[in-house]
Amino acid sequence: MTESLDAIPDTFVSVDRAEGAVSFVVDESVYPLDAIYGATFTFLDRCFVFLGRGEPGQVVITLSAKKPPVEDDELRGWIGELANELLACAWRGRILEQNRATIEAVTMQAIGGAMGPPSLDELEDFDFSEEPFDDPLGIAMSWEEKYGKKEKKGESADDSGEENA
Amino acid sequence: MNLPIFHDVSLEALDARQPAFFRFRQLPMAPDKVVLSNLEGRWLVLDKADFQTFARGEVEEGSELFTKLRQRNFLRAYYDVPAAAEMIRARREFVGAGPNLHIMVITLRCNTTCVYCHASRANMDQVQTDMTKEIAEQSVDFILQSTNPAVTIEFQGGEPLVRFDLLQHVVEYAHEKNEVAQKELDFTLVTNLSLMDEKKLDWLIENRVQICTSIDGPQDVHDKQRKLPKASAHGEAIKWMKRIDERYREMGLDETLYHVEALVTTTRPILDRWKELVDLYVDLGCRALFLRPLDPFGWAEKTARLIEYPRAEYIEYYRNAVDYMIELNKQGVEILERYAAIFLTKILSGVDPNFLDIRQPSGAGIGQLAYSYDGTIFTCDEGRMLHESGDDTFAIGHVGTSKYRDVVGHETVRAVVVAGQLEGQADCVNCPYVPYCGIPPVHSHRIQGSLLGRMRESSLCQVHKGIQDYLFEKLATGDEETLQILEKWTTIRPRDHFVHVPAGAE
Numbered sequence: 062m063t064e065s066l067d068a069i070p071d072t073f074v075s076v077d078r079a080e081g082a083v084s085f086v087v088d089e090s091v092y093p094l095d096a097i098y099g100a101t102f103t104f105l106d107r108c109f110v111f112l113g114r115g116e117p118g119q120v121v122i123t124l125s126a127k128k129p130p131v132e133d134d135e136l137r138g139w140i141g142e143l144a145n146e147l148l149a150c151a152w153r154g155r156i157l158e159q160n161r162a163t164i165e166a167v168t169m170q171a172i173g174g175a176m177g178p179p180s181l182d183e184l185e186d187f188d189f190s191e192e193p194f195d196d197p198l199g200i201a202m203s204w205e206e207k208y209g210k211k212e213k214k215g216e217s218a219d220d221s222g223e224e225n226a
Numbered sequence: 227m228n229l230p231i232f233h234d235v236s237l238e239a240l241d242a243r244q245p246a247f248f249r250f251r252q253l254p255m256a257p258d259k260v261v262l263s264n265l266e267g268r269w270l271v272l273d274k275a276d277f278q279t280f281a282r283g284e285v286e287e288g289s290e291l292f293t294k295l296r297q298r299n300f301l302r303a304y305y306d307v308p309a310a311a312e313m314i315r316a317r318r319e320f321v322g323a324g325p326n327l328h329i330m331v332i333t334l335r336c337n338t339t340c341v342y343c344h345a346s347r348a349n350m351d352q353v354q355t356d357m358t359k360e361i362a363e364q365s366v367d368f369i370l371q372s373t374n375p376a377v378t379i380e381f382q383g384g385e386p387l388v389r390f391d392l393l394q395h396v397v398e399y400a401h402e403k404n405e406v407a408q409k410e411l412d413f414t415l416v417t418n419l420s421l422m423d424e425k426k427l428d429w430l431i432e433n434r435v436q437i438c439t440s441i442d443g444p445q446d447v448h449d450k451q452r453k454l455p456k457a458s459a460h461g462e463a464i465k466w467m468k469r470i471d472e473r474y475r476e477m478g479l480d481e482t483l484y485h486v487e488a489l490v491t492t493t494r495p496i497l498d499r500w501k502e503l504v505d506l507y508v509d510l511g512c513r514a515l516f517l518r519p520l521d522p523f524g525w526a527e528k529t530a531r532l533i534e535y536p537r538a539e540y541i542e543y544y545r546n547a548v549d550y551m552i553e554l555n556k557q558g559v560e561i562l563e564r565y566a567a568i569f570l571t572k573i574l575s576g577v578d579p580n581f582l583d584i585r586q587p588s589g590a591g592i593g594q595l596a597y598s599y600d601g602t603i604f605t606c607d608e609g610r611m612l613h614e615s616g617d618d619t620f621a622i623g624h625v626g627t628s629k630y631r632d633v634v635g636h637e638t639v640r641a642v643v644v645a646g647q648l649e650g651q652a653d654c655v656n657c658p659y660v661p662y663c664g665i666p667p668v669h670s671h672r673i674q675g676s677l678l679g680r681m682r683e684s685s686l687c688q689v690h691k692g693i694q695d696y697l698f699e700k701l702a703t704g705d706e707e708t709l710q711i712l713e714k715w716t717t718i719r720p721r722d723h724f725v726h727v728p729a730g731a732e
């Protein structure tokens with residue numbers, strides 16, 4: 062049964078007291094999907110989290126008690142915190158985009174400084190023959206490499222000289 | 227006209243009065259004042275009218291305000307990029323130094339029962355929470371792999387004096403292994419002092435182990451929340467503090483620098499007894515008082531009903547206590563507040579005192595590591611406290627099986643380092659205190675369920691903001707003597723006596 066909660070606008074929020082669940086309809090043009098994932102993830106230790114489709118362009122988040130019933134105060138707390146965390150995640154995402162270079166530089170220096178250079182033993186364990194990364198789907202391959210299209214004469218890449226020599 | 231940075235841009239194109247990037251905040255308790263800081267952490271406190279003129283880009287060229295703004299790098303046309311870059315670098319000097327603080331929990335057992343015990347201590351019969359000799363040695367071997375040339379081993383608990391034999395072994399073993407590692411070593415014992423005796427003290431003094439304790443206020447407050455069976459926890463702690471200080475004096479150590487460090491955990495009953503608290507610390511010969519609020523770890527969660535308080539009340543207590551400390555300083559009494567000293571050092575001198583919990587990134591994993599009695603390694607002391615409450619988020623390895631580089635390069639450490647940079651935080655990006663601030667992600671994780679947290683609702687942000695509001699208010703409105711006292715609080719005097727320089731380096 063759909064009910065409402067005091068002080069929470071029912072335009073977005075509906076409550077099912079019997080199930081100990083509260084649902085929030087999120088407009089995807091307001092909150093990016095990353096923010097929805099980030100915000101809902103912080104609830105995993107408190108309740109079960111369900112994500113689903115609503116109307117086109119909407120995501121429905123349902124937070125459901127692990128052990129119902131729960132008090133209205135708790136449901137109100139969940140939904141209020143979810144709304145705040147959604148906003149924090151959405152805005153943080155934009156800020157991180159803008160400050161990514163600084164944050165990455167500091168992180169690399171901090172971790173690199175704490176780790177120090179690898180020891181000789183560690184270098185011995187290192188497999189230098191390994192490809193830089195696995196690419197089983199061939200995503201990083203050129204179209205020609207992947208589908209074996211023959212190069213036309215005179216179109217070879219600059220670094221292909223060794224093979225030709 | 228001389229354009230130091232934008233050599234190829236003329237002043238017609240760039241109005242000399244336009245502001246460079248800045249953040250601002252109106253001081254809540256002095257609303258006619260506005261704090262502004264720039265990217266590199268230079269700051270000014272302006273009257274509201276001056277601030278409005280500045281923000282509109284209408285400051286008269288050549289005026290006193292214009293000169294001040296130009297000197298502090300607040301004008302776009304004169305913005306000195308190399309100077310700003312150098313200042314940002316100086317503020318982050320510590321980044322890349324590697325873990326310096328290593329917290330060893332040699333036992334979780336303790337003979338005292340504190341209402342808030344953040345460590346969730348074990349009963350005295352739970353000997354299974356003692357570290358074995360083997361794990362203690364593996365911990366030291368691990369610690370000495372740190373890339374930091376200086377290493378502090380801090381004994382925590384439980385009560386480390388319960389296993390004094392193991393503490394002695396760790397110190398001796400560390401010295402032995404340090405003949406190869408060649409680190410600058412020091413040792414700190416965090417103890418309630420109730421198991422101290424003359425023999426142990428002789429050994430600690432001889433081996434230059436620094437001693438810290440807790441004093442939560444006058445006897446009635448302290449004993450009510452720190453219960454020692456059949457004795458007064460307060461009485462025992464004070465008795466030994468005096469005795470240890472006496473020993474330092476007998477050795478000819480400078481008593482203004484060498485004495486037992488005491489920490490207060492602020493609980494509700496002490497909030498309106500700030501004057502008694504400050505007087506007590508002064509009477510004990512302490513030169514510093516760290517007005518720490520309650521942390522949300524360990525038993526503090528269960529006993530919150532009795533000891534917690536709204537952070538606005540904490541800020542009032544803080545302001546009263548520090549006002550009183552400033553007055554005492556004016557009367558010739560030397561006592562400083564540690565939070566104020568940390569923030570003022572960053573604000574006034576532009577360098578970071580490297581206090582691990584108020585820096586960016588925070589010290590977790592890259593500046594400190596904690597070793598539990600079973601050998602599990604955590605990013606920080608609070609991480610191991612959470613482990614005792616069933617949350618293993620901050621466990622990053624084991625001294626018996628993990629490699630040093632895997633531990634400090636662990637994905638949790640990387641996540642914590644990213645989350646600990648407030649330039650990525652909503653709210654902080656617009657806060658003028660961001661160049662001086664720091665929030666440990668473990669705190670946000672604990673109270674808000676995410677490493678990043680939401681500062682607007684964070685109790686720790688509220689504390690840091692309130693303290694910095696107070697300090698900027700003092701800097702803007704304090705008399706000459708107050709400013710000199712605050713400046714003096716930024717002087718860091720190292721305690722060289724406790725540093726063990728490796729043989730050959732002396």
Ligand code: SF4
Nearest residue numbers: 336338340343347384
């Ligand atoms: S806070 Fe320290 S002294 Fe108090 S119970 Fe916990 S471990 Fe023991």
Ligand code: SF4
Nearest residue numbers: 654657660663687691
């Ligand atoms: S944590 Fe709070 S006080 Fe600190 S920079 Fe962020 S918003 Fe400002």
